[in-house]
Amino acid sequence: MPNQHKIPQATAKRLPLYYRFLNNLHLQGKSRVSSKELSDAIKVDSATIRRDFSYFGALGKKGYGYNVEYLLGFFRKTLDQDENTPVALIGVGNLGTAFLNYNFTKNNNTRIEMAFDADMGKVGHMIGNVPVYHIDELEERMTDIKAAILTVPVSEAQQITDRLVETGVNGILNFTPARITVPEDVRVHHIDLAVELQSLVYFMKHYPLDQE
Amino acid sequence: MPNQHKIPQATAKRLPLYYRFLNNLHLQGKSRVSSKELSDAIKVDSATIRRDFSYFGALGKKGYGYNVEYLLGFFRKTLDQDENTPVALIGVGNLGTAFLNYNFTKNNNTRIEMAFDADMGKVGHMIGNVPVYHIDELEERMTDIKAAILTVPVSEAQQITDRLVETGVNGILNFTPARITVPEDVRVHHIDLAVELQSLVYFMKHYPLDQE
DNA sequence: GATAAGTTGTGAATATATTCACGACAATTG
DNA sequence: CAATTGTCGTGAATATATTCACAACTTATC
Ligand SMILES: NC(=O)c1ccc[n+]([C@@H]2O[C@H](COP(=O)([O-])OP(=O)(O)OC[C@H]3O[C@@H](n4cnc5c(N)ncnc54)[C@H](O)[C@@H]3O)[C@@H](O)[C@H]2O)c1
Ligand SMILES: NC(=O)c1ccc[n+]([C@@H]2O[C@H](COP(=O)([O-])OP(=O)(O)OC[C@H]3O[C@@H](n4cnc5c(N)ncnc54)[C@H](O)[C@@H]3O)[C@@H](O)[C@H]2O)c1
Numbered sequence: 001m002p003n004q005h006k007i008p009q010a011t012a013k014r015l016p017l018y019y020r021f022l023n024n025l026h027l028q029g030k031s032r033v034s035s036k037e038l039s040d041a042i043k044v045d046s047a048t049i050r051r052d053f054s055y056f057g058a059l060g061k062k063g064y065g066y067n068v069e070y071l072l073g074f075f076r077k078t079l080d081q082d083e084n085t086p087v088a089l090i091g092v093g094n095l096g097t098a099f100l101n102y103n104f105t106k107n108n109n110t111r112i113e114m115a116f117d118a119d120m121g122k123v124g125h126m127i128g129n130v131p132v133y134h135i136d137e138l139e140e141r142m143t144d145i146k147a148a149i150l151t152v153p154v155s156e157a158q159q160i161t162d163r164l165v166e167t168g169v170n171g172i173l174n175f176t177p178a179r180i181t182v183p184e185d186v187r188v189h190h191i192d193l194a195v196e197l198q199s200l201v202y203f204m205k206h207y208p209l210d211q212e
Numbered sequence: 213m214p215n216q217h218k219i220p221q222a223t224a225k226r227l228p229l230y231y232r233f234l235n236n237l238h239l240q241g242k243s244r245v246s247s248k249e250l251s252d253a254i255k256v257d258s259a260t261i262r263r264d265f266s267y268f269g270a271l272g273k274k275g276y277g278y279n280v281e282y283l284l285g286f287f288r289k290t291l292d293q294d295e296n297t298p299v300a301l302i303g304v305g306n307l308g309t310a311f312l313n314y315n316f317t318k319n320n321n322t323r324i325e326m327a328f329d330a331d332m333g334k335v336g337h338m339i340g341n342v343p344v345y346h347i348d349e350l351e352e353r354m355t356d357i358k359a360a361i362l363t364v365p366v367s368e369a370q371q372i373t374d375r376l377v378e379t380g381v382n383g384i385l386n387f388t389p390a391r392i393t394v395p396e397d398v399r400v401h402h403i404d405l406a407v408e409l410q411s412l413v414y415f416m417k418h419y420p421l422d423q424e
Numbered sequence: 425g426a427t428a429a430g431t432t433g434t435g436a437a438t439a440t441a442t443t444c445a446c447g448a449c450a451a452t453t454g
Numbered sequence: 455c456a457a458t459t460g461t462c463g464t465g466a467a468t469a470t471a472t473t474c475a476c477a478a479c480t481t482a483t484c
């Protein structure tokens with residue numbers, strides 16, 4: 001079932017965005033939408049949107065646009081919105097706590113099921129309805145979880161990563177500045193907030209004017 | 213001085229990463245580094261690293277590698293590490309508080325100077341050494357700040373953006389799911405955490421095995 | 425039912441980014 | 455000082471992504 005390996009990465013990264021926006025349209029009772037309208041709302045060129053959709057076949061109708069409900073149903077299946085993906089969070093500090101309180105509950109198929117920390121002051125509490133366990137219990141509790149959010153101090157990142165991989169995790173959303181090393185069947189997405197901020201500032205200074 | 217518009221965007225986004233890693237090497241007392249070593253550490257192909265550096269001229273020596281101190285000095289200038297860029301943060305909630313406590317203090321040229329919120333319970337306090345003002349004071353206090361981090365509820369995003377633009381801000385790091393509309397001389401970087409998590413899950417399921 | 429307006433899907437063109445592969449030179453070693 | 459090893463810088467090849475531009479079709483209008 002998986003591996004329609006012909007969807008370009010750039011397209012795949014936009015899919016959740018499309019899904020969320022279509023969901024909003026649906027809630028607003030809209031039944032029809034054009035690539036032009038989508039483009040204005042999510043700031044992606046309309047030709048890019050049509051191209052993205054076309055990888056999945058002909059989802060629209062010429063001269064009409066796209067049927068919101070149909071498209072939404074299609075993306076729901078494509079993005080596996082029906083099967084839930086449990087996620088664990090490691091490191092209940094500033095960032096970790098923010099994520100637990102938020103917990104991606106709006107229209108998502110992902111939910112943080114449990115969190116781990118080394119600090120006894122945090123262990124045993126519920127934060128945002130998620131239980132916080134001691135990091136020593138990682139191996140015994142992570143038996144069914146394949147995805148993790150990493151928000152520990154950078155010094156701990158590689159060591160915790162190794163333990164996560166050992167438990168069978170194969171996707172990590174890494175917020176630490178460490179470029180962690182993993183086996184090649186584990187997927188890591190880095191979100192490096194300090195780099196994002198610095199890069200914004202660099203672009204502001206060196207690429208004036210034109211939106212790109 | 214600015215607008216050496218020949219540095220590719222993909223390269224520009226990696227510069228802060230290079231800078232941070234070179235800084236670490238320097239602190240460790242290393243004086244020499246090769247593109248291969250850099251590659252192993254930050255997981256960017258060594259040819260890409262050499263290509264990136266080459267846009268700035270010949271910074272290395274054949275058969276030798278790069279001199280850490282020289283390269284670091286070069287990037288310090290390129291990334292304007294000496295002039296400080298003040299930043300404001302709008303919305304002192306879960307995420308906003310995490311950022312204030314962290315405040316990008318490690319080796320950076322960026323610092324959050326002030327924060328704003330609409331909630332009187334938050335106004336008047338210092339969080340992570342940053343004063344929190346009422347959002348009504350935005351216009352009078354933002355006279356010298358050109359960059360903002362946006363962590364308000366999605367419903368407020370566009371309205372606050374308009375006010376920020378009005379005060380002269382030309383760079384926004386937007387954490388809300390809203391794709392905000394700005395004049396074309398304002399740069400917006402979206403960091404959409406829900407999309408990042410969903411896209412990680414999508415990749416895990418549909419692009420098994422190979423690291424790419 | 426003819427005309428006008430709107431929209432898709434996609435071939436082709438273009439733009440951007442990565443990677444290969446190698447000549448040229450530096451440093452080290454015996 | 456010759457041989458070996460390591461490394462850069464970059465032309466060329468390849469890969470990936472975006473954008474243009476238009477035939478084909480739908481819908482709405484009169
Ligand atoms: N907070 C931010 O705004 C921000 C911005 C950029 C990057 N980061 C990065 O995100 C990561 C987390 O940042 P933070 O501000 O939340 O840090 P933090 O210090 O507030 O939180 C780290 C948490 O990890 C826990 N911890 C430490 N060692 C552990 C271990 N071995 N096992 C399990 N838990 C452990 C600590 O008890 C703490 O609760 C850091 O790597 C930081 O560099 C944070
Ligand atoms: N926390 C997360 O993990 C997370 C994840 C993904 C996206 N986001 C997005 O980031 C944004 C912030 O999330 P959060 O969890 O920190 O929300 P939050 O509700 O905890 O914080 C929002 C803050 O904005 C303040 N605020 C409301 N209206 C304002 C106004 N008009 N002017 C100034 N301040 C105002 C509120 O008082 C509050 O302190 C949201 O848009 C959310 O969708 C958050």
